[in-house]
Amino acid sequence: MIKQIREYAALPGGFGIIVGVSMFLSISILGFARPLLIPYAPDELIGDGLAAPSWDHPFGLDQLGRDVLSRTLAAVPADIGVAFLGVSIPLFIGTVIGILLAFAKNRVFLSLVGSIIDGINAFPLLIIAIAMVTFLGPGLFNVVIVLALMNWARYARISRTRATIVLRENYVEAARLMGYPRRRIIFKHVTPNVSSETLAYALSDFILVIVIISGLSFLGLGARPPAAEWGSMIADGRVFLGEAWWITVFPGIALCWSAISISLIVEGLSRRDRAN
Amino acid sequence: MTKVLAEIRDLRIDVRVTRRLRLRIVDTASLVINKGQLLGLIGESGSGKTMLCRALVGTLNRRGAYIQSGSIDFEGIDLVNASKKDWRSIRGHKIGYIPQSALAGPNPVMRIGAQLAEAVTQRGRKSKDEVRRRSLELLELVQIRRPEVVLKQYPYELSGGMKQRVMIACAIAQNPKLIVADEPTTGLDVTVQAEIMELLSKIRKEFDTSIILVSHDLQLINSICDDIVVMHAGATIEKLPSSKVTSALHPYTHALYDSRIDLVEPRGKLRTIKGQPPSVGKWPTGCRFADRCDFVKDVCRSTDPAPFMQVDDSQWSACIRHKEIYGGAK
């Protein structure tokens, strides 16, 4: 097993991918296994607030006396889990819509939908997210809704471009020549070749979505207290930065750790592509 | 006064794939090109012929490739150790390059006139009139009709053949002594190919330019080149005058010649070269053609590296058994 890992790491990009995956898995597993690992609940008021890191509480206590380590890990389902939803839903919707568009023949319909997609894509996701959440009201659930409503367009754009190309490729024509039913062509030939690109985008998007979730929460528009979430923890800890740096810093590190892990994977994959 | 223009000796080129992995892609290549000579360089893909061209034009580093050992002497200049600054005065001025038509061509966002102007002005200051005059002159040289119109056009308005002529015009703009043409007609129609070949011959005759013509098409090389250098799996394995191609001294050259389909009657048995050339990084020791050779003996695999030997003043061969198989040069 170690040998296989070593071999993989020697390949172009391999090292980055392995480190990235390890980092991501470690924080995700720790996060979801928190109830089994950490004796303190994330909202349990333990002792005096602003206690410095100690053996009992490696990340210290926050201003309300809650264990920061417990809260940091408890935020994983919120940040990483919600990010997962916030990426996979638009990924699915966008890919499907893109493929459907590639099959469409009606010029008017295509222009219309195309313009809508371009219109949505013209806005930076974070700005639109802020605007819509202000409208819908705070809460992680609303954040997911906003992402689903808005982010699909980016995937649709990629999916549609790719699908149009794929439809012209010889192997799809060959499939038609073989007489395969259209359904088979779409599912077995077109979709896998389109989703390889949308999945690649989804990976990078993941980072952006984590940042959006934390960003919105930081502004008070996402997760609502007392929910544990890195962005809101960072916001809460801001005023205590001088005396109790651990309240802000540890969630911050967790956030960076997650983003960097995915970045490493993306970078490793692109290196591998380039080498080929 | 020597007639040798450039000499490549025992060249080895490596490429850096990852920080730790290095692949040897040329090992070893030697060739000599004389003034005014049209030399054909033939090989299958993976033979290293493109890398050899890049070494001659100094563009190896862009792909992470570098010369590991060997020498390239061009008119007394050492090209292996030439600095970036040296190359700027050599590339375009002394050595011109014509790329493969399908892969590179005129810059798609520049008008032809602008592209030519770049090639014409290189490192010199010329007045606008001079540039225009020279550009038109070049376009006429490469037999482009209505050159004044073409100067204002963008590449997408031109056919493949015309674009390639423009590339040739850029290559000869500074009257280089040597032109390296890397598969200039691959992908072009056969009538266009014939015209471009005629053009290259004409340029060679009029300006006494040496040309290295790279191709995988033996028929083409045979019909137009004075001499042929054959490459296989990163090594130059034979050099011979094109008139002597039927009495080649290496089994690979013979196999290449024999596999021409115009020699066979319709649907007759084709003489194919069995197997595939060994892939880069997996080269066997000794002669790399051994596994595909009809005359292979143990000594072929144990003599490593297979030496490139001079047989007479116009023929070289890397086959150590050529005397036994073919009985010496004719």
Next chain:
Amino acid sequence: MSNYLIEAKSLSVTFNSYGFEVPAVREVDFYLDKREVVGVVGESGSGKSTFARVLAGLQVPTSGEVTFKGENIFRGQQAYPGELRKAVQMVFQDPYSSLNPRMRIINAVTEAVIHHQAASRKDAKEIAHNLLRRMGISATDASKYPNALSGGQRQRASVARALSAQPEVLLADEPTSAIDQSAQSQLLELFAELIASGLSVVLVSHDLGVIRYLCDRVYVMESGLFVESGITKDIFQSPKDSYTQKLIASIPK
């Protein structure tokens, strides 16, 4: 009622590009007899690929008709309806896009065998392996993805897939243009074998050497028209049309 395997009468294909009418194929007549190998030679822009695609049923003609064994191959926009679809198959020029990059070779061919020969998955896989082996692709290579194989191997895999339909006619659009010299010879030898065992072939190419090697008859195409046609030997030895003469003269000697 046509006696020929494939016949095209007054076939035209005109494309409409941004308001411009581009005639790719202009009223051509063509026929392919049983057990014949017919070539269509022309340079880029001649319309030969478009013509091949019409014969394959991938392109609907603007006017004219194409018949297979006397029956029109087009019913509305659909070509070769039903079982007829198996009879005419095609191999394309670019080996890099002819096979689904996300599908292993063996699966791509097995899929075709299941569809055409209604065999069980297990039987189909064996038939596919045999077919690929006949094409010179070993079982080890067959289980790889297309990007692990060379261009020549990919072309042969495409031929295997086409043959799984047990077609009567194979259309080949520049099958050797994008591959190495040695792979070309191997592919051509394969074609010669298939022809010897009864396959009729329409070969579209710009390579005169390949045309001369494989074809009984040749049509010379220029700018959408057939400027000359006849028996291969005659065309090569005494070309009558000036364009044909120019083509023959450009072959390097």
